[in-house]
Amino acid sequence: METLLQVKDVEKYYGNKSxxxxxxxxxxxxxxxxxxxxxMGASGSGKTTLLNCISTIDRVSAGQILLDGKDVTALKGDAxxxxxxxxxxxxxxxxxxxxxLTAYExxxxxxxxxxxxxxxxxxxxxxxxxxxxxxxxxxxxxxxxSGGQKQRVASARALVTEPKLVLADEPTGALDxxxxxxxxxxxSDLNVLWNATILMVTHDSxxxxxxxxxxxxxxxxxxxxxVRGGDSRKDFFNKIIDVVxxxxxxxxxAL
Ligand SMILES: Nc1ncnc2c1ncn2[C@@H]1O[C@H](COP(=O)(O)OP(=O)(O)OP(=O)(O)O)[C@@H](O)[C@H]1O
Ligand SMILES: [Mg+2]
Numbered sequence: 001m002e003t004l005l006q007v008k009d010v011e012k013y014y015g016n017k018s019x020x021x022x023x024x025x026x027x028x029x030x031x032x033x034x035x036x037x038x039x040m041g042a043s044g045s046g047k048t049t050l051l052n053c054i055s056t057i058d059r060v061s062a063g064q065i066l067l068d069g070k071d072v073t074a075l076k077g078d079a080x081x082x083x084x085x086x087x088x089x090x091x092x093x094x095x096x097x098x099x100x101l102t103a104y105e106x107x108x109x110x111x112x113x114x115x116x117x118x119x120x121x122x123x124x125x126x127x128x129x130x131x132x133x134x135x136x137x138x139x140x141x142x143x144x145x146s147g148g149q150k151q152r153v154a155s156a157r158a159l160v161t162e163p164k165l166v167l168a169d170e171p172t173g174a175l176d177x178x179x180x181x182x183x184x185x186x187x188s189d190l191n192v193l194w195n196a197t198i199l200m201v202t203h204d205s206x207x208x209x210x211x212x213x214x215x216x217x218x219x220x221x222x223x224x225x226x227v228r229g230g231d232s233r234k235d236f237f238n239k240i241i242d243v244v245x246x247x248x249x250x251x252x253x254a255l
Contacts, residue, residue, distance in 0.1 A: 004165065004197050005031040005054065010063035012049050023049040025220035034195040036187065038208040041217035047201040048093055050217070051167045054199070055090050056080060067165070085113050089163035091171045095154040097142040103153045104138040110157045128156045131186055147174035155183055159190060166190065168200040172207045184210040205244060209237035216243070
């Protein structure tokens with residue numbers, strides 16, 4: 001396997017000297033091409049900050065993030081635009097749909113930006129909408145959708161371009177268990193069929209059990225790791241529950 005992502009001693013501070021928040025405190029880990037990794041940790045532990053730094057939405061204060069050996073923190077101009085448009089699928093914690101576009105247009109926009117031929121756009125949107133069961137809401141605007149529907153539209157938008165790296169921030173947070181299962185199975189397919197690399201933040205042990213590896217984050221640092229190995233999803237789920245219970249304290253309160 002090839003290393004796709006290297007996070008090296010990354011620090012991220014918010015605020016100024018009088019009120020400084022260390023959101024990331026020297027975190028390091030690597031992700032291999034084609035790995036499906038979940039990130040767990042209490043609220044405020046730095047999960048969203050980490051994804052935002054990897055996606056280049058946010059700048060690191062110190063350290064490096066290498067993707068395919070290239071430092072994304074140093075990407076500029078066309079190379080940065082190309083990386084964001086063509087290689088990355090981001091599912092945001094707050095969905096980030098464009099309010100003035102319908103669900104269909106929100107999803108189609110991701111393909112237009114990537115310069116997908118016009119004739120391919122409608123079939124691709126219909127296909128992913130079918131898989132995530134949102135066909136009947138495609139003509140609605142975000143304000144007309146439920147939280148779970150918005151989340152699935154946002155997921156469809158991120159996955160429709162078949163990106164190499166999917167960053168998903170609580171993608172199942174607003175979903176009932178059936179919809180969550182559907183989305184997680186779609187992630188697994190993408191992971192297996194296209195060898196997509198997935199980094200998924202979740203509070204939920206069930207969602208995490210679909211991943212092959214779990215990174216536990218506390219106070220902006222990596223402090224535990226679980227690897228699925230040959231375990232079935234159910235056995236892995238039980239191990240995650242054990243860790244979450246054993247770790248105790250503020251982490252278990254939040255998970
Ligand atoms: N833009 C910002 N300005 C100042 N502080 C911030 C900012 N964004 C995040 N923080 C702080 O950084 C820390 C990490 O926040 P982050 O959003 O990464 O947590 P999280 O693990 O995603 O939490 P949650 O599970 O609640 O989504 C928190 O203490 C938060 O208050
Ligand atoms: Mg968050």
